[in-house]
Amino acid sequence: MTIVVVWLTGWTGTTPAQTTASDPLPSWNDGATKQAIVEFVTRVSTANSPNFVPVEDRIATFDNDGTLWAEQPLVQGLFVLKKIKAMAAADPSLQEQQPYKAVLAGDVEYFRQAGEAAVVELATITHSNITQDQFETEVRSFFDTAIYPKFNVPVTQIVYKPMRELLDYLKANNFQTWICSGGGIDFVRQISHSLYGISPQQVIGSTGKEEFIEQDGKYVIWKLPELSRINDKEGKPIGIDLHIGERPIFAVGNERSGGDIAMLTYSQQQPLSFQLLINHDDGYREFAYQEPDNVSLNAAAANGWQVVSIKNDWQTVFSFQE
Amino acid sequence: MTIVVVWLTGWTGTTPAQTTASDPLPSWNDGATKQAIVEFVTRVSTANSPNFVPVEDRIATFDNDGTLWAEQPLVQGLFVLKKIKAMAAADPSLQEQQPYKAVLAGDVEYFRQAGEAAVVELATITHSNITQDQFETEVRSFFDTAIYPKFNVPVTQIVYKPMRELLDYLKANNFQTWICSGGGIDFVRQISHSLYGISPQQVIGSTGKEEFIEQDGKYVIWKLPELSRINDKEGKPIGIDLHIGERPIFAVGNERSGGDIAMLTYSQQQPLSFQLLINHDDGYREFAYQEPDNVSLNAAAANGWQVVSIKNDWQTVFSFQE
Secondary structure, three states: OOOOEEEEEEOOOOHHHOOOOOOOOOEOOOOHHHHHHHHHHHHHOOOOOOOOOHHHHOOEOOEEEEEOOOOOOOOOHHHHHHHHHHHHOOOOOOOOOOOHHHHHHHOOHHHHHHHHHHHHHHHHOOOOOOHHHHHHHHHHHHHHEEEOOOOOHHHHHHHOOOHHHHHHHHHOOOOOOEEEEEHHHHHHHHHHHHHHHOOOOEEEEEEEEEEEEOOOEEEEEEEEEEEOOOOOOHHHHHHHHHHHHOOOOOEEOOOOOOOHHHHHHHHHOOOOOOEEEEEEOOOOOOEEOOOOOHHHHHHHHHOOOOOEEEEHHHHOOOOOHH | OEEEEEEEEEEOOOOHHHHOOOOOOOOOOHHHHHHHHHHHHHHHHOOOOOOOOOHHHHHEEOOOOOOOOOOOOOOOHHHHHHHHHHHHHHHHHHHHOOOHHHHOOOOOHHHHHHHHHHHHHHHHHHOEEHHHHHHHHHHHHHHHOOEEEEEEEEEHHOHHHHHHHHHHHHHHOOOEEEEEEEHHHHHHHHEEEEEEOOOOHHHHHHHHHEEEEOOOEEEEEEEEEEEOOOOOOOOOHHHHHOOOOOOOOOOEEEEOOOOOOOHHHHHHOOHHHHHEEEEEOOOOOOEEEOOOOHHHHHHHHHOOOEEEEHHHHOOOOHHHOO
């Protein structure tokens, strides 16, 4: 007979966040934003509260780029650049072809003129004609070595510390935490667990077409050079319906391109719900950038979404700045 | 200070399934199949075993029709028939149009000649031009009232009792249990939790195109009359890659149309893995049907997949037969 005795004491770090007196969001400054988050989470997770939400409906969705980590430049863009360079080095004939030539020359004007189609082409070239296993190996290898410009730290260090705390706080209160990114699903999945504590199964992202084929006597998932779904803007509620099948009661995005307005709008159709929009207003510790038409902040004001001012609401932005 | 003392004793009902002396699969007859299942699950979930698999990689996928519940006829087919009749009653002009006319007349010959395209048309007509919320309400209402032919019981009672036990046994050993069905994802999700203890987020199925639109001042997911992905045959590994992003180490299907061969093949690429194929050989308690070309059973024999004989391996098929 085995007897296991487990002692959990109320004054150690092992106490669940919701019952401890210590602050679950230490990197957030006290103020209206932090207070609103804690009030909502407490309200829906307190048994016998009139606003109690059963555990299975406590679903939270987070944009990734600019919401969970920095996006100036996009991390997946760094991967694309690295891979284009590697492809051109392996096959020098590519160096005279577009879009390789423009990438190698840093020819921003080429992409400005070619527009979104050229960006889609770059993504397609670098994310296809490869097995899923090989692609995942490439992505992991990228994350092992890539450095983020401006801060000159490994890209795995550009996670916003307050957001990682928020993810952990929600999980401690039995929320399902999901990533709902415009980035590629199989790119983001490679770091979802290590950086955010989120399983690959709880990542929603853009996808390419695939087929299941035999190759050298082995069956593989083969990535075809064709997009199947872009998980941005109106694509985000569709992605949430596909992977979750339920509206999130907690949704977080950021201002840059209006990419999260549809997700926050969709979440708000749930009567008891919470929407958060991050405003990049801290050019000193992060980056300051605004939409020319202010569309996301206007939507937040019109709909009563909580806005995070990085400058005012976050005591720390990145762990490496502490 | 709170002190919580937890005692887990080796001989009480609170012991995890893998260490209890009681039988986790009571509706399975003793024999090679049951033994192989228990041996595999014990092997991968025993700490310090050379074959130990970390919890995050314990992924099991189950086909639904003919694997978790009966498929003669398909439950989703009953839903389609009910809805076609309701549509034709609401708009009598449809009664003279195909495929409504053939459905109302029970004209099997029409569908035999029109082939798969006519079946896809039926599915499309009955699963689109409606919001996701409205569709889910229709499906739940169907499940509240529909009766399964032959047995004359509610359709919610045609779950195979041994398979529900297997799902629970795997969950008790910290497996993620997923449904990977050829049926519609939003159809199966309505009963996944109540019938199988599986959250809607762990259902993979066929999908139609959707859009996120404003309708009467409300934003809704609108189901378009176009399929986006059929989750059958080679579509199953693709669906698993899309929703799970990892190969299942435990995969279960059935023989009827070769629909699960690709999923089991994909699972077997994982060196330490287990594949199970159900053979419908019990015409007395269930239905006896075989593939004309025997393709699934041949694949099982060639690849060493475990075959379940319903007649010999299951002590009980349905709870209502006890």
